[in-house]
Amino acid sequence: MRIPILDALAAGTILVADGATGTMLQAAGLPVGQPGEAWVLERPAEIVSLHRRYIEAGSQLILTSTFGGTRTRLEKAGLGDQAEEIARRAAGLAREAAGDEIYVGGDIGPTGEMMAPLGRLTYEAAVDAFAEQARGLAAGGVDCIYVETMSDLNEARAAVEGAQQASDLPLFVTFSFDTHGRTGMGVTPAHAAGTMAGMGVAGVGANCGHAPEEVLDFLPQMQEAAPGLYLIAKPNAGIPRLVKRQAVYDAGPERMADLARQYVELGASIVGACCGSSPEHIAAIRQAVAGGG
Amino acid sequence: MPQDRLFEEMTQAVIDGSPDRARALAEQALKAGIEPLEAIDRGFKPGMDVVGEAFAQGELFIPDLIMSGEAMKAAIGVLEPELLRRKQQRQVLGKVVIGTVQGDIHEIGKTLVGTMLAANGFDVYDLGVDVPAQKFLDKVREVDADVVGLSALLTTTVLNQETVIQALKEAGMRDRVKVIIGGVPAGPEWAEEIEADGYAENATEAVEVVKRLVG
Numbered sequence: 001m002r003i004p005i006l007d008a009l010a011a012g013t014i015l016v017a018d019g020a021t022g023t024m025l026q027a028a029g030l031p032v033g034q035p036g037e038a039w040v041l042e043r044p045a046e047i048v049s050l051h052r053r054y055i056e057a058g059s060q061l062i063l064t065s066t067f068g069g070t071r072t073r074l075e076k077a078g079l080g081d082q083a084e085e086i087a088r089r090a091a092g093l094a095r096e097a098a099g100d101e102i103y104v105g106g107d108i109g110p111t112g113e114m115m116a117p118l119g120r121l122t123y124e125a126a127v128d129a130f131a132e133q134a135r136g137l138a139a140g141g142v143d144c145i146y147v148e149t150m151s152d153l154n155e156a157r158a159a160v161e162g163a164q165q166a167s168d169l170p171l172f173v174t175f176s177f178d179t180h181g182r183t184g185m186g187v188t189p190a191h192a193a194g195t196m197a198g199m200g201v202a203g204v205g206a207n208c209g210h211a212p213e214e215v216l217d218f219l220p221q222m223q224e225a226a227p228g229l230y231l232i233a234k235p236n237a238g239i240p241r242l243v244k245r246q247a248v249y250d251a252g253p254e255r256m257a258d259l260a261r262q263y264v265e266l267g268a269s270i271v272g273a274c275c276g277s278s279p280e281h282i283a284a285i286r287q288a289v290a291g292g293g
Numbered sequence: 294m295p296q297d298r299l300f301e302e303m304t305q306a307v308i309d310g311s312p313d314r315a316r317a318l319a320e321q322a323l324k325a326g327i328e329p330l331e332a333i334d335r336g337f338k339p340g341m342d343v344v345g346e347a348f349a350q351g352e353l354f355i356p357d358l359i360m361s362g363e364a365m366k367a368a369i370g371v372l373e374p375e376l377l378r379r380k381q382q383r384q385v386l387g388k389v390v391i392g393t394v395q396g397d398i399h400e401i402g403k404t405l406v407g408t409m410l411a412a413n414g415f416d417v418y419d420l421g422v423d424v425p426a427q428k429f430l431d432k433v434r435e436v437d438a439d440v441v442g443l444s445a446l447l448t449t450t451v452l453n454q455e456t457v458i459q460a461l462k463e464a465g466m467r468d469r470v471k472v473i474i475g476g477v478p479a480g481p482e483w484a485e486e487i488e489a490d491g492y493a494e495n496a497t498e499a500v501e502v503v504k505r506l507v508g
Contacts, residue, residue: 023448023449026449032396032447032449032450033395033396033397033423033450073398076398076423112398112400114359114400114401118355118356118359118360151355179351179354180351181351182351182354183354184354184355184401185354185355185356186353186354186355186356186357240448240477240478241478241480241482242448242451242478242479242480242482242483242486245452247448247449247451247478275448276448
């Protein structure tokens, strides 16, 4: 039986998270253009099976298949009304795979809309959408809420506020620093971490992004700005190039494992991978940071 | 205020991304008898050049570019009716149809390209996201576009850039329109492979590429 995730981190446990979800589901037959959340309803066994593959590879923290699960994004697929239910079911599927030993993070991604004044989405509407998703995730039995791939600091704040309205679960927030060492919206790692620390989250980090090597620079910046927070590194498996119409990411399992070891040396408590990764990457990372145990 | 000083303030209003100031300065210019075209070319447009360059260099980011684009739009909104009244026209460098390809809902990159092209004198027809090939073809035909811009941010949807190019070929339209592609998984090699006419890394570069293609 697992202990609460914050107790595990406080005891110095390094948790290996999972890898890519969307591209893995597409490899299993999810049509391009359809959100992974659709399979939560239609083909739940595929979702459970993917979670299991990551757990077998060594993931100790798996994320629900709900990255695009805010009402605002699901509306584009005609599923907006079912946001909370999809979140609850997705959390249930992850828990089914995880059992009592593995941690489940309730995944929340960006709304896909620009926040006012740049776009139309108001702060309040964003908070509501995130709260709705977080309620479903919490009801489905996740161990923590895991917000990722944030670019706009205001949207990240709305996600935290929404998640805090919905539950008392520990919160982790990671950003995609993919543009000259900042997010596309211009947020530095230090600014992101400092702001999140002020809102009472448990951990911050970098996910997705550009080259995974850049995360080596981001971790110390975040640590300095938010010394009390756990650090997370879950970058892409390198930069994609199209070779014969197939996406090839330039960082293989060994490279990602080598980087994961360095992230841990820099203080990261949760390491994993994002776009372009597979259970093979996770197995190598687990081997590298936890001795395979 | 001396003219040069006014032009400098216009430039600064765009750099600062202040639509209100840009609008007020445009009105002030008209009152002072400054030619609307001169206000655009010597006043507002240089601001967009500065911002575009800083964006490409990683000194400014998406919100800066959007707000500067808004300031530019606010100024043009004041100056354009006056141009029409004088039966003058902004020099239109070309017509560009842009959109994010089918299956892909990433909006920001494509919108920034549209903003920069519009600010640089192109007529831009933005079809939005998740755009089927046929819709690109219909719009190109309807407006007699010079260039079509295809955005894709996913390794899976980037293949649909090729789908659009194939559809253009099959419709016998490939020779009448240039194709430019962009997005993370795309690159110069991919552009070459699918026989696109150009690839741009960011919105600033897209302007240069499109200018070259219509030049």
